[in-house]
Amino acid sequence: xxxLCFRYPLPxxxxxxxxxxxxxxxxxxxxxxxxxxxxxTSQDGNISKKIMLSEVAPPPLSENNSPAKKPPRxxxxxxRFPKRVLTVLSNLGLAIGEMSTIAALMALGTFIEQGEAPDxxxxxxxxxxxxxxxxxxxxxxxxxxxxxxxxPVFLGMLILLATSLxxxxxxxxxxxxxxxxxxxxxxxxxTIRKQEFSDSLPRASVKDLGVIxxxxxxxxxxxxxxLYAFKGLAGRFAPIGVHFAMLLIMAGGTLSAEGSFKxxxxxxxxxxxVVGDVLAPKGFLSKPTEAFNxxxxxxxxxxxxxxxxxxxxxxxxxxxxxxxGKEILRKTxxxxxxLRYGGITIYQTDWSISALQVLKDxxxxxxxxxxxxxxxxxxxxxxxxxxxxxxxxSAQVKGISMLARDLQSVVLYDQxxxxxxxxxxxxxxxxxxxxxxxxxxxxIGSSGLDLKTDPGVPVVYAGFGALMxxxxxxxxxxxxxxxxxxxxxxxxxxxxxxxxxxxxxEVNRLLDRVPEIVEGSSNSVTTTSGG
Numbered sequence: 001x002x003x004l005c006f007r008y009p010l011p012x013x014x015x016x017x018x019x020x021x022x023x024x025x026x027x028x029x030x031x032x033x034x035x036x037x038x039x040x041t042s043q044d045g046n047i048s049k050k051i052m053l054s055e056v057a058p059p060p061l062s063e064n065n066s067p068a069k070k071p072p073r074x075x076x077x078x079x080r081f082p083k084r085v086l087t088v089l090s091n092l093g094l095a096i097g098e099m100s101t102i103a104a105l106m107a108l109g110t111f112i113e114q115g116e117a118p119d120x121x122x123x124x125x126x127x128x129x130x131x132x133x134x135x136x137x138x139x140x141x142x143x144x145x146x147x148x149x150x151x152p153v154f155l156g157m158l159i160l161l162a163t164s165l166x167x168x169x170x171x172x173x174x175x176x177x178x179x180x181x182x183x184x185x186x187x188x189x190x191t192i193r194k195q196e197f198s199d200s201l202p203r204a205s206v207k208d209l210g211v212i213x214x215x216x217x218x219x220x221x222x223x224x225x226x227l228y229a230f231k232g233l234a235g236r237f238a239p240i241g242v243h244f245a246m247l248l249i250m251a252g253g254t255l256s257a258e259g260s261f262k263x264x265x266x267x268x269x270x271x272x273x274v275v276g277d278v279l280a281p282k283g284f285l286s287k288p289t290e291a292f293n294x295x296x297x298x299x300x301x302x303x304x305x306x307x308x309x310x311x312x313x314x315x316x317x318x319x320x321x322x323x324x325g326k327e328i329l330r331k332t333x334x335x336x337x338x339l340r341y342g343g344i345t346i347y348q349t350d351w352s353i354s355a356l357q358v359l360k361d362x363x364x365x366x367x368x369x370x371x372x373x374x375x376x377x378x379x380x381x382x383x384x385x386x387x388x389x390x391x392x393x394s395a396q397v398k399g400i401s402m403l404a405r406d407l408q409s410v411v412l413y414d415q416x417x418x419x420x421x422x423x424x425x426x427x428x429x430x431x432x433x434x435x436x437x438x439x440x441x442x443x444i445g446s447s448g449l450d451l452k453t454d455p456g457v458p459v460v461y462a463g464f465g466a467l468m469x470x471x472x473x474x475x476x477x478x479x480x481x482x483x484x485x486x487x488x489x490x491x492x493x494x495x496x497x498x499x500x501x502x503x504x505x506e507v508n509r510l511l512d513r514v515p516e517i518v519e520g521s522s523n524s525v526t527t528t529s530g531g
Contacts, residue, residue, distance in 0.1 A: 089167035098161040105157065109148030112140060121146060150257035150283055158250045165243045173240045180236045185226040186482045186493070195482065195493030197504050203517045206485040209492070212513050213481060216506075225485035232478040235497070241470030245463050252459030258283030261453040268354035268446045269301045275344060278451050289453075291342025294328065295321045301445040303351065303407055311406055314351045316447040343453050350448025353383040353404055357441040359430070360387065365441050370404065381405060389415065389436050400433050407443045479503055488517060 088094065113120065121137040130136045144151030186192050201209075206227045210220040218229040263278035276292035299317040306312045313334055320328040320341060331339045339346040353370045360366060370383040388399040400420070401413040412420045412433060420433045423440045430439040481494040492511065496503040 086167045086171050089164045090171045091164075092168075095161065095164045095168065098157060098164060102154070102157050102161065105148060105154050108145065109154075112145050112148065114147060114149075116146060118146075149253070155254060155257070158254060162247055162250050165246055169240055169243045173243065177236050177240065180230075180233060180478060183221050183228055184482075185221075185223050185228050186484065187226055189484055189486055189491045192482050192484055192491050192493035196495040196500065197507055198491070198493040199507070199511060200492065201490040201511060201514055201516075203488050204490040204514050205517060206483050206490050208515050209483055209490060209511075212510050216510055218479075218481065227481075227483035229481045229483075230479065232476045232496075234473050235476035235478045238470045238474035238476070241466060242474060245467035245470055248463030248466060249460055250463075252456040252461075252463055254456070255285060255459060256454050256456030259285030259287070259455050261286055261288070261451075263451045264349070264449065265451070266350065266352060266446045266448045267296075267298045269298055269444050272297045275451060279344075279453065289343060291344050293323045294341065294344070295323075295325075296346070297321065298447055299330075301351065301447045303445070305406070305408065309406075309408065311351075314348065314445075314447075316348055316449070318346065343455065345452050345454070347450040347452070348447065349450045352381070352446045352448065353407065353443055354446040355444045356385055356402060356404070356410065356425075357444065358387060358402075359437075359439040359441060360389075361437050367444075368402070373403075387438070389434060400436070400438060402440075404443060407445050410440050410443065412438065477503065479506075481507065490514075 113124070118137075118141060121140050125131060125135065125137040125140060127136045127138070140146050143153055145153075148154055192198060206225060207222065210222055210227055210229070213229045214220050216231075218231045219233075220227065220229040260282045261279035262282055263280050265273055265278045267273055272295055274292075275294045275296060276288060279288075279292065281288075297319045299319055301314070301316050303311050303315070304313040315332050315334045317330075317332045318339060319330045320339075322328050329339070329341055333339045333346060333348045335348050338348065352372065355370055356368045357365045358368060366387070368385040368387060370385045373382045373384050375382055382403060382405055384401065384403045386399050386401055388397050390398050398415040400415065401417070403411045403413075407425065409422050409424050411422050412431060414420045414433050421431045423429060423431055423438075425440050425443040428439070430437045432438075475498075477496045477498045479494065479496040481492065483490055483492045492507070494503070494507055
């Protein structure tokens with residue numbers, strides 16, 4: 001069945017003819033009709049054929065009698081915008097600038113004291129004496145440089161650098177890997193000779209070359225007279241791994257800055273505290289856990305001393321209890337030897353003396369609170385207390401003063417402020433001052449503890465580990481070799497992305513090991529070239 005369409009001009013009336021002359025248009029009308037016919041075949045059979053003539057106009061033909069092609073699709077500015085953004089973000093110069101800015105902010109964060117009260121910065125960086133002529137406390141508090149590593153400026157630079165890394169991976173590294181994974185056979189000897197390294201073996205077999213390359217660690221593919229071999233493809237994947245490792249490090253740092261808890265507490269020996277009462281959130285990602293209900297008991301605090309009497313180390317014996325009062329863990333911590341439980345780390349960071357236990361004329365014991373005293377310069381510590389010997393309600397209270405630098409000894413002064421003597425706690429040696437017999441029973445120390453949760457630490461460690469591994473892998477050369485059998489001659493060419501002199505030397509050594517084909521009168525004998 002065939003479908004045809006005929007267009008016949010109808011006879012025009014005089015008025016229509018005049019209208020035609022005015023408009024210069026030829027009006028056509030399509031006439032639908034069916035033509036039936038019979039055709040006789042070679043078997044003298046009658047077959048009825050119908051040719052259907054449709055009113056639908058046929059598709060227009062181009063000048064070369066082929067169907068008209070659709071015009072090319074024009075891309076709009078909105079469609080080109082993502083590609084332009086990716087091109088800008090993947091620029092190497094921009095990435096170097098971002099990393100330099102982050103490094104500068106980190107250096108500034110080590111110069112500016114972190115986490116202090118606003119009054120501290122107002123005094124340290126006053127407006128009447130700005131640093132470098134313009135840098136004052138307003139810059140610090142406005143830009144959030146008092147908490148640099150969680151400030152919007154720092155986190156914004158991290159996000160921008162992460163975006164650049166992902167854009168570079170998408171636009172550059174992934175396409176390079178896709179190309180490197182393809183098996184590309186070269187069938188032209190001229191193309192092979194244009195490679196970075198090229199050579200020829202006049203009497204050799206491409207299959208023998210493939211065996212030699214396989215022994216050298218190459219992946220070899222042979223297709224007819226053509227050969228393709230490569231090794232070190234992992235070196236092409238390594239830049240993607242490096243970018244992923246850097247993203248892990250930045251993600252871990254962001255999680256540490258915005259998802260951690262931190263707090264400090266000074267606890268006298270024998271007292272308790274609850275972890276959740278000490279820890280405070282540092283960012284919007286901070287989420288407490290069940291471990292925050294843990295109760296910590298300070299069993300004992302003690303110190304080690306040098307021979308000179310200076311404090312060398314201090315220790316705290318801690319016991320952890322769950323919400324039901326059941327003991328979970330017990331450990332003695334010290335500086336650089338913290339306690340870790342449930343994602344919470346307890347560090348030993350400081351110490352003080354909370355109280356002295358004394359007997360006065362056999363009465364007591366009296367617990368005298370010790371207060372830290374301000375010294376002129378230096379980092380030495382001094383604590384003091386006062387034992388009234390008269391009526392404490394009188395207008396002029398007099399008593400015995402006691403000073404201590406550590407838990408080893410206590411210095412006593414009489415009511416006039418004159419030196420009276422030194423006693424060690426629990427020495428059971430009383431001292432008489434102003435008619436009063438005083439005995440120092442014990443010096444009760446307080447442990448200074450820092451508590452912290454940092455969920456980003458495992459991520460950062462994993463990122464640095466991956467960065468070291470992928471950096472080493474990226475040093476591997478991706479080497480490619482092509483060969484073509486041309487009669488008895490093998491044409492070889494190759495290239496590599498790094499260590500080019502070493503690559504040429506390696507290929508020459510391999511070619512020296514390819515057997516040479518020697519043609520005899522009746523058969524061919526293969527011998528090994530000695531190079």
